[in-house]
Each structure stands twice: as C-alpha cells, then as structure tokens.
Amino acid sequence: MPNFDDDGGDRKLCIIVSKGTMEWATAAMVLGNAAIGEGIDLHVFFTFWGMDAIIDRRMDKLKVSPVANPSMKIPGTDIGMANMLAGLPGMTAFASSMMHKEMKALDVPPHREFMQMVADAGAHFWACRLTYDMLGLKKEDLWDEVDDVISASDFMELSDGAQIIFI
C-alpha cells in the first residue's frame, strides 16, 4: 500500500512571497497548495510588493505586466513584446485579462479563491511588519485569513527547521 507517512509528517515549508503580480502570487499558491495537500505544515510570509496579495481591496486586482518581461510572447508567436509596445496604455490590463483566461481554462482559481482554498486546508499566512508599517497599513486593510503581522525575527523563529522557497 502507498506510504502515506501520516506519523512522519514533521516536514515544514515556508514560502516568502515578495512580489504582488498575478503570475508570482499564483506560483506561490500552486506550490503552497501542493505542499499542504501532501500534509506539509505550510507558512506563507508576504513581504514588500507581495503584500498586494493579502491587502483585501487589492487582492482581486493583481496584474501581470508585459513591460521588461521578454519571456512574455505575443500570443501564438515566439516573438517577445517590445517595451515600447508593452508600455502602451491598457497593455497591462490586456495581458492580465489574457492570463486570467488562460488560468481559468486550466481550472486555476482566481487569487482570492485560491488563497481561501489553501487557508481552508490549514495553511498560515503572515504579513511582514516592516512593509506593513512602511505602507501605513491597518489590520482591517488585510485579508481576514491573515494570521498576524510579524517581524523578521519572528519569521526566523517560525521557520526553524523549515524548507524555504523565496518567490
């Protein structure tokens, strides 16, 4: 029978989310969701631009930018988008809506729903104290499921013995 390793479940993973763009927030949740589905204790720490992913009024509006992103190709081609073109008004919104559709086709949930799924599975979400102070945020600005605002030292204690992924 498969080794479900219920008792040896002391593996812990910390994901540091430092970017608040759609693609990197999604990457964090794909990995986090996979981790927690394997019985791994999961902590996600949001810092700097990654805070957008847990600021309640912003988290439904994450974007992906084609500017300075040579890996983003004109759809259906191998041609990267020239920065001059990518910088035109509306291009970020266009790229974001394209990516949103592509994700949806693969049944990847929108960001808030994805975060809720991972929260329901038992993950912990932490906000970075320094960024929180720098942006002048209040508790009510954060998404409900965020456990707390913690310092860099708190994070060091929390991540004791954990594997860490920095995104």
Add this chain to the structure above:
Amino acid sequence: MATELIGGVELDVDEEGFMTNPGQWTEELAPALGKEIGIDELTEEHWKVIHFLRSDYEAQGETATLRRVSTLAGVPTKDLYKLFPKKPAKKMSYVSGLQKPTGCV
C-alpha cells in the same frame, strides 16, 4: 507487475501501491482499502467523494483533483481534509481504486 491481496482480492498495483486497473475495484472493496490507510469507516460523505471520483474518471479518463471535487461534487476543501486527513488527494484516489491525480491544482 506487483499485486497485493486486499479484502480477499488480488489487485494489480503500481510501485507506490495504487491500483493500476480501475476495473478491479468494487464498492465492496472500498472499506478494505480505507482500513489499509487508517480510515476505519466510510461515511456517507466519503461515499459522495468516492462516487464522484469514479464517475468523473469514467467520463474524463483521469483522476479528479481536490479542486475539481470541491467545485463539481460540492464537497468543501475543509471537509476533504477532514475526511481524508493530511494527504486527501492521494487517500481519496486510493480508496476509489484510482491513480493519484496528475493535475497541479
């Protein structure tokens, strides 16, 4: 190919122990598979998931992911983690006589 004797039936299994021939699975077998992985009793909620997985497999040819079970069978994520603790995707597939899901989400 490896085989394993579970519930009095000789089953084809892969190296991880998942059944490789979904046709060998029967409803009578599910409780025995559950016991193998520490689920002592299959409740109505377990059966809801198992029945969905079996019928979805018939239609799609692959095992549904947790996301698919929660959205299409209407079993909330929280409940899936309670019914099949720690590794719900693998455990629900195992009890249903299917391979673990290959999808990422």
